[in-house]
Amino acid sequence: MELKVLQLDQLNDLIQVLIMDDYQLIGPKVKDGVISYDSIKSSSELPIGIIDHQSPGKYALQNIQSSRFFGYTVSPYSWKKYLYPPVQSLFKVNRNGKGISFEVTNDEPRYAFLGVRGCELNAIKIQDKIFLKGNYIDPNYKRRRELSMIIAVECFNTCETCFCDSVGSGPEIPDGADIVLTEIFEDGDHYFLARSETEKGQDIFNHLKLNDADDKHVLIKDAQLERVRTQLKRRVQTTGLKSNLMANPDHPRWDEVAERCLACSNCTMVCPTCFCMTVEDVNDLDGTTDRQMRWDSCFTSEFTYIHGGNTRESVKSRYRQWLTHKFASWQDQFDSLGCVGCGRCITWCPPGIDITEELEALSIPSNQYKKGE
Numbered sequence: 540m541e542l543k544v545l546q547l548d549q550l551n552d553l554i555q556v557l558i559m560d561d562y563q564l565i566g567p568k569v570k571d572g573v574i575s576y577d578s579i580k581s582s583s584e585l586p587i588g589i590i591d592h593q594s595p596g597k598y599a600l601q602n603i604q605s606s607r608f609f610g611y612t613v614s615p616y617s618w619k620k621y622l623y624p625p626v627q628s629l630f631k632v633n634r635n636g637k638g639i640s641f642e643v644t645n646d647e648p649r650y651a652f653l654g655v656r657g658c659e660l661n662a663i664k665i666q667d668k669i670f671l672k673g674n675y676i677d678p679n680y681k682r683r684r685e686l687s688m689i690i691a692v693e694c695f696n697t698c699e700t701c702f703c704d705s706v707g708s709g710p711e712i713p714d715g716a717d718i719v720l721t722e723i724f725e726d727g728d729h730y731f732l733a734r735s736e737t738e739k740g741q742d743i744f745n746h747l748k749l750n751d752a753d754d755k756h757v758l759i760k761d762a763q764l765e766r767v768r769t770q771l772k773r774r775v776q777t778t779g780l781k782s783n784l785m786a787n788p789d790h791p792r793w794d795e796v797a798e799r800c801l802a803c804s805n806c807t808m809v810c811p812t813c814f815c816m817t818v819e820d821v822n823d824l825d826g827t828t829d830r831q832m833r834w835d836s837c838f839t840s841e842f843t844y845i846h847g848g849n850t851r852e853s854v855k856s857r858y859r860q861w862l863t864h865k866f867a868s869w870q871d872q873f874d875s876l877g878c879v880g881c882g883r884c885i886t887w888c889p890p891g892i893d894i895t896e897e898l899e900a901l902s903i904p905s906n907q908y909k910k911g912e
């Protein structure tokens with residue numbers, strides 16, 4: 540828990556120690572015009588000098604000619620891509636001349652995730668509740684999660700779409716990381732403050748020669764976090780949110796948002812907490828069947844298709860289900876909100892629908908609401 544100073548060249552040492560310890564390191568890098576979370580082997584692959592601009596329906600990267608490693612906010616991808624992959628084989632059935640045999644593959648790597656933000660760690664903790672608590676544990680998620688290492692990095696910037704503070708999920712890093720880094724750029728000095736939070740993290744630290752931080756470093760770090768907090772402009776008013784949503788299934792705003800929503804599912808695909816899935820059997824002519832679990836979305840017409848009918852035929856009913864689940868019924872199910880305020884669903888919604896704006900409009904009593912408010 541002691542705060543240490545990690546010099547710039549030691550960032551690559553940290554990466555090399557993780558790789559030597561048999562972790563597959565996943566971190567931010569520029570790929571296909573966005574910040575992607577991908578396999579990296581050296582600190583030179585990090586998005587040095589790159590920041591992101593995000594607003595409703597818009598995303599762009601900019602090179603600001605800086606030596607900063609973690610100047611962006613969040614990637615369109617989330618760590619869910621690794622802990623709960625979009626397509627996973629549950630088992631294969633092979634047919635041969637004598638009968639059938641089952642094959643289960645679970646030889647995935649130990650992941651080390653570098654650059655996890657506060658909101659993202661909270662999203663992982665929400666998915667832990669979904670997959671690891673209660674009567675039904677997902678053994679695949681459990682295995683990946685237990686093997687993984689989390690190196691969180693505090694935010695330096697915010698985007699126009701971030702609202703973590705108002706939903707209680709950032710910008711500070713909650714408990715649950717193995718190592719926490721803060722990138723400091725102050726008076727011409729550039730270094731990291733680092734703390735290990737678990738035995739796993741300390742084992743990695745033991746391979747690095749890190750100097751102790753002092754009180755001045757703590758003040759710089761706290762001031763940076765406070766500056767980030769004051770940059771956050773979007774907010775969600777969470778007081779009374781659940782009862783208001785539950786009481787307003789016929790609010791006129793639902794019709795209005797349904798006119799804009801394309802039911803494309805982008806919001807659910809980029810969301811780090813959404814977990815809808817479907818199961819499909821993929822058959823091959825060689826006699827093999829692969830039973831696959833795939834991400835699905837409450838926005839697709841097939842998702843609620845049962846016994847010859849669809850329980851949510853209109854886009855209005857699907858949008859209402861999504862938003863009400865995230866901010867109301869999720870609280871009954873998992874004792875938290877289903878949103879960590881990362882803003883991805885705002886950025887990646889083609890018509891730029893903004894959930895914070897929708898929630899604000901829905902808080903106006905139906906009989907006082909004027910279209911377009």
Ligand code: SF4
Binds near residue numbers: 811813865878880894
């Ligand atoms: S609902 Fe939107 S803002 Fe909230 S966690 Fe999901 S993608 Fe992020």
Ligand code: SF4
Binds near residue numbers: 805806888
């Ligand atoms: S809210 Fe936006 S991203 Fe989500 S389904 Fe509708 S159009 Fe697509």
